Amino acid sequence: xxxxxxxxxxxxxxxxxxxxxxxxxxxxxxxxxxxxxxxxxxxxxxxxxxxxxxxxxxxxxxxxxxxxxxxxxxxxxxxxxxxxxxxxxxxxxxxxxxxxxxxxxxxxxxxxxxx
Amino acid sequence: xxxxxxxxxxxxxxxxxxxxxxxxxxxxxxxxxxxxxxxxxxxxxxxxxxxxxxxxxxxxxxxxxxxxxxxxxxxxxxxxxxxxxxxxxxxxxxxxxxxxxxxxxxxxxxxxxx
Numbered sequence: 001x002x003x004x005x006x007x008x009x010x011x012x013x014x015x016x017x018x019x020x021x022x023x024x025x026x027x028x029x030x031x032x033x034x035x036x037x038x039x040x041x042x043x044x045x046x047x048x049x050x051x052x053x054x055x056x057x058x059x060x061x062x063x064x065x066x067x068x069x070x071x072x073x074x075x076x077x078x079x080x081x082x083x084x085x086x087x088x089x090x091x092x093x094x095x096x097x098x099x100x101x102x103x104x105x106x107x108x109x110x111x112x113x114x115x
Numbered sequence: 116x117x118x119x120x121x122x123x124x125x126x127x128x129x130x131x132x133x134x135x136x137x138x139x140x141x142x143x144x145x146x147x148x149x150x151x152x153x154x155x156x157x158x159x160x161x162x163x164x165x166x167x168x169x170x171x172x173x174x175x176x177x178x179x180x181x182x183x184x185x186x187x188x189x190x191x192x193x194x195x196x197x198x199x200x201x202x203x204x205x206x207x208x209x210x211x212x213x214x215x216x217x218x219x220x221x222x223x224x225x226x227x228x229x
Contacts, residue, residue, distance in 0.1 A: 033217065040124060042205060048216060050215070090159065104161070104209075106159040106160075108157055108158040
């Protein structure tokens, strides 16, 4: 079955630590995205990558970093510079076929908590 | 820049009643439009989407939405609510010219009363 795997499902971070959230896909989709979800605020875009070895900042990139060395993988690092990292993080991919065959697939998310 | 507004952060409906969730967007170019549902601690599941063609779109679980360009709206409806419809619903838009970034509304949490 093709899909997106996000790990771990739950992650706890101490103050001042960097942590990395994993996102792996076997859908062969070119574009990948990271979103942050906070209660009552919907989802906000952190970073996105349209092809391997290229990525762009989204709306709330400060305190985060990404890499895209392989098509299948788009890990997100939450650095100590991110002052309020407690949130639910979702990874997504985009299939860009014909206009009628265009859509996003989401992973099941990682819940990050600062302790 | 595009934006999405969902009217009402919480909606309460009785089982069997109509579900209506409102979504308006702002854009100078035709968007692709999506509705997603999210259950607690899970990812997003696509309910339906509009990219081109017929403006009345039917999705899963009995939901449908109509794209009205003149009103810049994409409201979601279901004729008869079921207890399993209790969840959070998100409207989203994307544009090919904007890196295919998906922009979300704030979400509407639906409570279904027996």
